[in-house]
Amino acid sequence: AQKVTQAQTEISVVEKEDVTLDCVYETRDTTYYLFWYKQPPSGELVFLIRRNSFDEQNEISGRYSWNFQKSTSSFNFTITASQVVDSAVYFCALSEAGSNYKLTFGKGTLLTVNP
Amino acid sequence: ETGVTQSPTHLIKTRGQQVTLRCSSQSGHNTVSWYQQALGQGPQFIFQYYREEENGRGNFPPRFSGLQFPNYSSELNVNALELDDSALYLCASSQKWTGNEKLFFGSGTQLSVL
Numbered sequence: 001a002q003k004v005t006q007a008q009t010e011i012s013v014v015e016k017e018d019v020t021l022d023c024v025y026e027t028r029d030t031t032y033y034l035f036w037y038k039q040p041p042s043g044e045l046v047f048l049i050r051r052n053s054f055d056e057q058n059e060i061s062g063r064y065s066w067n068f069q070k071s072t073s074s075f076n077f078t079i080t081a082s083q084v085v086d087s088a089v090y091f092c093a094l095s096e097a098g099s100n101y102k103l104t105f106g107k108g109t110l111l112t113v114n115p
Numbered sequence: 116e117t118g119v120t121q122s123p124t125h126l127i128k129t130r131g132q133q134v135t136l137r138c139s140s141q142s143g144h145n146t147v148s149w150y151q152q153a154l155g156q157g158p159q160f161i162f163q164y165y166r167e168e169e170n171g172r173g174n175f176p177p178r179f180s181g182l183q184f185p186n187y188s189s190e191l192n193v194n195a196l197e198l199d200d201s202a203l204y205l206c207a208s209s210q211k212w213t214g215n216e217k218l219f220f221g222s223g224t225q226l227s228v229l
Contacts (some may be wrong), residue, residue, distance in 0.1 A: 033215045043203060044119075045158070045220040052215060081145075089156050100171050101214030105146070105157030 003027075004094050004106035012112045013082055020078045021109050023092030027073075029053075032096035034068065034075045039089040039108070048090075051075065082113045119208050121221035128196050129229050136191040136224045138206030143218070146170070146199060146212045147189040149181060152223070158205055161212040164181045164189055193226075 003026040013019045025034065036048040049061065051068050058067050063083075067076045079086055089108040096099040120139045128134050139145055146165045150158035160173035164183035178194040187208070193200055203225050207218040 037218075037220075043205075043222040045205065045207070045218070047217040047219070050215065050217065093157075094212040097214065101212060102171060102173060103218070104160070104162050107157050108154070 002106055004092050006090075006092055006106035006109050007079045008109045009107075010112070012108045012114065014114050015084060016081050017113075018078060019082050019111065019113075020076055021090050021092075021111070023077065023100060023106060025075060025092070025094045026091060027094060027096045027098075029096040029098045033101075035093040035095075035103070036066070036075075036077045037086045037093060037105075041088070045091065061072070067106050079111075082111075084115055085111050085114050087111060087113045119206060119219050119221035121158050121204075121206050121224050123224060124222070125225045125227075127229065130196055130198060133192065133194045134196060134226065136193075136204050136206075136226070138189045138191070138208075138221060140187045140189070140208035142220045144208035144210060145187050146209045146216075147187065148212070148218065149189070149191045150207065150209045151200075152203040153214070154202070161191070163212060170212070176221075194225055196228045198228050201203045201226060204218055 005024045032053045035050045037045040063080045065078045091108045092106045095103045148163040149161040151160040162172040163170045167183045180192045182190045203223045205223045207220045210217040
């Protein structure tokens with residue numbers, strides 16, 4: 001069974017600080033995909049990044065970066081120089097072949113960026 | 116391109132009633148997925164439709180049913196509403212889902228069951 005754990009329930013930072021959101025996943029499949037979505041107060045989830053299980057190369061995209069480590073089953077997400085507009089709930093999600101690629105979300109981390 | 120739109124935005128029902136929620140997919144998308152998000156929780160997968168056929172279902176009882184129309188819009192129907200059905204219901208569209216596609220979400224329908 002697949003599972004996604006986001007241990008941080010809430011994080012509060014001051015603008016311009018860097019912040020890392022943690023995600024740990026469980027899966028028995030060798031083929032799976034990992035995602036990060038952002039949910040602002042308006043409600044709709046917005047896609048941020050994705051990674052497949054065969055690509056552990058970590059990348060930077062603007063102020064976003066991610067650290068995918070299969071050895072520790074972690075897929076952490078970092079926002080550099082945070083801004084007030086980054087305040088939202090962030091969800092990590094997993095889809096795996098064994099579950100017909102059903103997308104399973106973690107419980108989310110509420111990020112508050114204070115001016 | 117038009118985004119995913121859901122209606123209504125808010126709905127109040129009483130226990131035992133039936134409800135229909137609607138979703139219009141993003142232009143060019145043929146797959147629609149529905150999620151239930153309880154307060155303080157992550158979204159939970161209800162089911163997915165691809166070209167008018169159900170293409171996967173989560174752990175939800177049969178009183179949760181759906182439809183997808185030829186224009187790829189979709190409905191979620193819930194019969195015999197229970198108090199625990201109170202949640203934000205999210206619709207998401209994509210190209211054919213193979214596990215790796217980016218989902219485009221609507222803003223959801225907030226359902227309250229009294």
